[in-house]
Amino acid sequence: MDHRESLKKAAAIARIKLSAQEEERLVSEIDEALKVFSKIDAFKDYVEEPKFTGARKLRSDSIKKCDIDPFSNSKLIKNRKFIGPKLVD
Amino acid sequence: MDIIETTEKAIEETERIHKKLNCFITICVKEAKARAKELKMSKKKGRLFGKFISVKDAICTRGIRTTAGSAILANYVPPFNATVIDKIEAEGGIVIGKTTMDDFGFGTFCTNVGKGLPVPKNPHDIGRATGGSSGGAGAATFEFSKDHLALAESTGGSITAPAAFCGVVGVTPTYGKVSRYGLIDYANSLDKIGTMGKNVSEAEMLSRVIFGKDKQDETSWTQEEKPAKKIKKIGVIKEMLNGVDEKIKKAFWNAINKLGAEYEEISFPLIDYSVASYYIIATAEASSNLARYYGMRYGAQEDISGSFSEHFASIRSKYFSDEEKRRIILGTFVRTAGYKDKYYLKALRIREKIKQEFALLFKRFDSLVTPAMPIIAPKFDEITKLKPIEVYALDSCTIPPNLAGLPHLSIPMSKVNNMPVGLQIICNSWEENMLFEFGRQVESVLK
């Protein structure tokens, strides 16, 4: 089963823009890998997942001030906010 | 020699090794010297005092560039430390450098290194790859003369492969044994931080420092370890010898016969699904972990233009490598509606079943032993001829224990065509005591 069309759609969803050559090459390579991986179709067992039983202590609700500089790795800042692209075309 | 002098010498050696083998992305000259000064003043010693630790570049070091081997993080400087780094420094260890790796861990040879970042060379033959993705760690561990330990990471075999190819010991602990807080994620349910050393004792020393539950990582756990007992019965999984080079197989059986433990060959047919199951789960998780890299807050940035879909796609397409793109696309595909049941959910069931089967095997055997890798370290030009699916298939020995989250060691076994080959020993979850004990046994026998 050829999955190339669906793979191209997956690339678009993942915001990966491929050139025509990249598309030809990469998508074919992935499709080839998928064909091999499809052997798992033959596995039909029902598997019961064990329920997690360990003792679990959740984080208590107290405030801890963080000392990192949120802007340390970005130059796209304005008025202490992060600049981003527009939302609609 | 005091710590300041030894540190200077260690830095010199690091620079020499890097020049020869290309294994460091960052050498922490300033930071290591500062740490040495601090340690001298504080007079505190700790278990790692006098040791120099190289850290795989997926592990965050505060104020020190951390790239995860990827061009999209080429200039990223984390504002916080990974928990393992805090632990190492608390025991007097000094971080000497950040070792190179396949981008985000996507690779078996350490040739998928991000553009502009160094591809490491094998210390036994610089025309060959080191193995990946912890390639820099493997090369550095072999080449350092002394007092060096490597912090590495494995998702599907990224500690075992370079350990085997470079002829050193690699330790991959039980999943959850070491905190992943501060580890740049490849696949969260599969990533494990581990260690490399010239021998089992060295690797164990660093391992013991980093073990332990961390409340900042909910998946980390401390479980009561059973004391080590003598290995009496080992199992050899027939299917895991398929596809292994004949000479390596021969070396493997030689080694087994020397061990002095009773062994039995067993069949574990489900293993044949492990590579597929691994790649489906790992890429699905990876595609979500890499969704944060789109040119805001950190990582590669460009001036904003166009709508968010266009701008994000432009950055990601420019800075991600071929392999990053392949895995993101594959990982996105296997979890989308219409394919999710067939791929992602099925792969999860297969993994669970494989875990359960392993658990049954460990009722009969104290340890399972396999060759570490099916081939010796390939030449660089051989690698370019391989198709991605052919490369993935070479993870067939390392994937099963990684998929099941079992602790395992790779120990130098012998040489084939003058290149090191490794023996992989696997124990049951949380049996690190037994693993190290057996490892020492094997090591002394195979010397």
Add this chain to the structure above:
Amino acid sequence: MIGSNVKVMIGLESHIQLKTESKLFCSCSTNSTKSKPNENTCQICLGFPGSKPTLNEEAVRKAIALAKILNCKINEYSRFARKIYFYPDLPKGFQITQYDEPLAVKGEFSIEQNGKKKTINITRVHIEEDPGKIEYIGGHIGTAQQVLVDYNRSGLPLCEAVTEPDFENIDEAVTYVRKLFHLLSYLDLIDPNQEGVMRTDANISIDGGERVELKNISGSDAVEKSLKAELNRQMFLKAQSKKVERETRMYSEETGTTILLRKKEYEEEYGYIREPDLLPIIVNESLVNEIKGQMKKLPEEVEHEILTKYKLPKQIAHQLAFKRGLYEYYIECAKKLKNVDLLARWLVGDFLKCANWHNYEIEHCPSVERFLELMQLIEKGKITEREGKELIKKMFDEPKKSLKELQTKGEIDLDSTIKTVIKENQKAVDMIRSGDEKSINFLVGQTLRKINFKGDPNEIRRVIQKELEKKSEK
């Protein structure tokens, strides 16, 4: 225009910010009212590589309480999932939420509409994190060329409550949102003063046609406006024999209409996977009972308690019970005042009137001590109730002044009086702003009236002008 012969179907998804000290997955403060942008952030809620989430215990407890209010069945075992999509306010590129294993399912909530009770079915309740807040540079969502993002809100704990499409008209939907908001703030599960504490997505369709999703509506007034705007749009299309497309839209305050965000073909494929960094949530019956036991009483229960304990008239008991915090306030006052009838009457009368006029919660009103001062003066006959009515208004207007100062008839606080006059006469202010100078005379007159004509009209005019200039600079 909105004909009653159209069959309307509305379903609501409410995103409710639970009241906790710290965020859902990190220890950053949830209160950013006095904070600079991106001040309450850390590597976790900024999505820095290598960071990992840890679950907040109080958020789980409050979510369980909320699910109980909606009469849901709490699942013993629920799990977090990753909802993966791209948006500037989503720092990790995915939202940690719950997908096929939510916290609670199958509940119901009753609302009263025109004296009739109606049961709204609740599909599910789950826990998820809030994304950051987007500011549109130069315009609104449709026209802004860039956006600015503040991640103070990123990681706040949200409870999502999804209804079946049981609302048959807009009024029912608005009643539900208002009742839910009131109840949640009454029971201390949300902070009613927090901006955007309850945001709703609405699905609306007419005559069995395609449903349109309206996203991110904040507050019940906006719910009403946006639903009406969208209903109009759909009815207009219908009148032109055009088809309503399945779309995602957003209400724009500026245009008063809904704007297209994305069409069905580009609908995001979220590709949910399990969240591998978090353990499952385990809720056993004893925990649910413990939480139920700790919950505050419902307003109906409080009303009943007041009736039996204090034997007050039903209308008064109802008002005391339903205003959050008012009953506690009453109890405190009743400790020091003999005439509890006077107290009750005043609290649900002028006190409540002032509070509502200012849109205050009890915590913003004059303190028990201050109010008691006033009540004691009236009880002892030192001032008449009529004088008290004037005084209480001043107490709300000028919280810093003591009762004695307010009583002094000589002193007139001109500035504050003028501020009140301006606030009360927006129409005149608008006219002045659009150039009608004469309207300022009206404001001067209103001010003079309030101060018993004990002031200089020219000075008053000057102060009014200054005050208006100040306001337009904002």
